[in-house]
Amino acid sequence: MKKAYPGFLISVLCFGYAFLYVPIVLLIVNSFNDSRIVSVWGGFSFRWYANLFENQQIIDAALLSLRIAFISATFATLMGTLAGLALTRMGRFKGRVLFTGMIAAPLAMPEVITGLSLLLLFVSLQDFIGWPANRGAMTITIGHITFSMAYVAVIVQSRLSSMDQSLEEAAMDLGGRPFRVTLDITLPLIAPAMLSGWLLAFTLSLDDLVIASFVSGPGSSTLPMWIFSKIRLGVTPDINALASIIILIVSIGVGVAGWLILKQEKQRRTESQLKLSE
Amino acid sequence: MDIVWRRFVILAPYLWLLIFFLAPFAIVFKISFSDPLVASPPFTPLFTRSESIDFAFFFTLDNYRFLLEDNLYWISYFKSLKIAFISTLLCLLISYPMAYAMARAAPGWKNILLFLVILPFWTSFLLRVYAWMSILSTNGLINNSLMSLGIIEQPLKLLYTDFAVYLGIVYSYLPFMILPLYANLEKLNLDYMEAAADLGGRPLIVFRDVTLPLSLPGIIAGSLLVFIPAIGEFVIPSLLGGLDSLMIGRTLYEEFFGNRDWPMSAAVATILLLILILPMMVFQHYQSPQEQQEA
Structure with a gap:
């Protein structure tokens, strides 16, 4: 009863992926x-890339962003x-319902609300206990840990409950x-989920x-802050070059990570099949 | 040792979220009732560090009264809901056939198709929105092609319009809709559809009476994943939208950074949160079937 794959569905996929x-x-x-001018082809050139690497502001912003992303993804x-x-x-513990709520809420919370509320927290903490003395890399890192830990928790949780x-x-x-x-048995088993969690947290922070x-x-301007201040005024060729570099790096990173995770999953499946057949 | 470990596993993330996620909302709520003059940071120096909040209790409903009286906020809330709702529908219309086609693809293709949907989700949101700016701008790709083909004489105004906002939201949130739909459609048992077809159901009737109802959980999950964040969207309306594309996320941002009226922003945020509570609870309800089974 196997039917041929309908041509209609092929065109749906082509249209969708083109979009x-x-x-x-x-x-x-x-x-x-x-x-x-964006849509007029003026010949092939690397000049926007060259411009990019001469701009110390971009390099500083990129380094700051990478540092924050690395630390916040790890935490x-x-x-x-x-x-x-x-x-x-x-098992059960007191306040479990609140806990699940606090894990799920950051996933759907508009960033403007998370951002505003965190800032007001930092300002009031500064008033009361004098910490954080000033805002910058440290406060951004705390903000990123808070919203990306929820994503990691969801990934790890779904792996743990299906295991x-x-x-x-x-x-x-x-x-x-x-x-x-936990250390010797559970953690090695959920390592792939933790890796995807880390990668997701890293890209969320970078973005x-x-x-x-x-x-x-x-x-302290992160790379997205710098990009936003530029493109708010319109399209600039430098940003095209910067965007291409970022998209390329992320695609390669995600591609390699996805391939590794798939390979490991496949290996585990064949291993368990071998064990069963023995 | 075991008890210490158990306590640590629960308490460390719990306390973190209490301090950095829940407590801030309490502060927002509190500040939304305080007087702008008392709570605002000093106005003139833009880069001051002496911003402070006066915690002497100074209860006022002025911010909320102002919010009710000023049309700007009402229009923003309403427009956010409208844009989020229509974008969700458009997303669903594009995603459903795609997810269906993916779910019916040969097993070897499925992983590749899935990966290709997930990949844009990982690449920068900001840059994907930016990509549309150069397509839609006055001398952008669409206008230039249409003009060189002689279809139009004057460039169309595409960028900085509501149309661009819809396009941006649909484009950016498409993976959020496709993934839950795919997960759902992929698990559907084909036998039901074949049985219905064997019993003489025409394709459209089979789709309406069998496939669609069975995929409802996927539709609901995907729609909420698009609708909820789209309401509070800031980047898309401020890059692609015009001056009248008022969405509440953008109004809040400008209230805060432009007017530097902190209590007013806090009041705007509080109302936005109230609007979002219902869809978020629905989302949570559908997201945690395990929790429900345990309870």
């Missing part, structure tokens, strides 16, 4: 356009994994203390404009 990818491809093509993975464990392996618990139970039955069992604009202080 998703044509704007990005055009942006990349345009970054090599020598002409200042968010730590906190998000703990939250995932708390929701799936720790067979028999290995952990066996380790417990053999007298393993919960801490050791965030709104929260960073609210909680940053004078002198």
